[in-house]
Amino acid sequence: MKVLIIGLGSIAKKHVAALQELDPHVELFALRYTVPAIELSGIVNIYEPDRIKNLGIDFVIISNPTFKHKETIAGLLHLNLPLFIEKPLFEDLEGEALLNTIAEKNIITYVACNLRFLECLKFAKTFIKGKRINEVNIYCGSYLPDWRPGQNFREVYSANKEMGGGVHIDLIHEFDYAYWLFGKPKNVRCTLSSSSSLEITAIDYANYVLRFDQYNINIVLNYFRRDPKRSMEIVCDDGTLHVDLLKNAAYWNGSLIFETNQLISDTYNDQMRFFTKNILNQKASFNSVSEAYEILKICLAKE
Known part of the structure; x- marks a missing residue:
């Protein structure tokens, strides 16, 4: 499994830990905007968005600041990749056109609320x-x-x-x-x-x-x-x-x-397991x- 992460903060690291628990062989990539960015074990930094289409990504984790979500999602739509979006979805309600495009393209989405x-x-x-x-x-x-x-x-x-x-x-x-x-x-x-x-x-x-x-x-x-x-x-x-x-x-x-x-940390593992086994495979919405x-x-x- 190959996963792209956009926004590698504290919450993203919880999702990374959950992924590595589920699949020790998962390949993780992080789209970075600061050159050079901090190197984290097990995660490959990439700096050019154009590289994404050639990586064979299975889904994208969007965990950058909320006010960047709309721009980030809009920039990914042409790739038709499943989106795992950290809550909240947006910072305001000015996103209906974006949601309509997602629906038209039938893109798999999940907003993470563990x-x-x-x-x-x-x-x-x-x-x-x-x-x-x-x-x-x-x-x-x-x-x-x-x-x-x-x-x-x-x-x-x-x-x-x-x-x-x-x-x-x-x-x-x-x-x-x-x-x-x-x-x-x-x-x-x-x-x-x-x-x-x-x-x-x-x-x-x-x-x-x-x-x-x-x-x-x-x-x-x-x-x-x-x-x-x-x-x-x-x-x-x-x-x-x-x-x-x-x-x-x-x-x-x-x-x-x-x-x-059950610990609160366990819910991140349970959430990622449900996403990869059910939502990603279109067995559940x-x-x-x-x-x-x-x-x-x-x-x-x-x-």
Whole structure:
């Protein structure tokens, strides 16, 4: 298997590790724009985009900054290569023409949201089938300066609005799994702000209400919580399901009903395995660009 990587940052290295775990003989290429770029073991740097067509690439991982995704995808369309795109799809909603071209060319796409492979969420998806839901509360709070030790947090894309950062788009995972579990809401309302002590230009607090016929989903996200919390609470007629994503566990009316030894790092392996075995071979369609665009619409709803 031959894979091209565009954007070789921290998240790309997780995908690389997953690929090497699945296939120790995988051939990896990185399209680089800085000459000379840092050499990484097991990855061949290339500097001329024209070389790509002669490499026999099986698929492309797009993991550069979000605001570069549209330009990057547009530059690859003539190659008709499958695209594995790191979330979020775009930084805004000005990409419909690009999506139409992808559909017309029947290009295989997947937008990476690895939490769909977290066992506690997979358990929840099965557990709530047939239950009458009255309320859903989703929360994710953590401390941005702790995300990337050794780096000035104000210089990374997460902290900078002009680079496509912001807690509402950085943590699009929460919108993604809400969509995966519950479907498309009737309408969306939100409150966004960037007034915390972090002093960054990007949104650092987001509060959303997703309206469905019989219940609302409340999603609260922030960059400034020192004690991390990531959870989902589903209030049903016959009880309450609490899912602790950090512990990868689920509780029904306060009693533990599900736990697993799966680590968050395992979800990257599970995701890549599903992509290469199912999506790449067209056995399944899962979070394609069209679905990811619908989720982006929720995320970027106007206040």
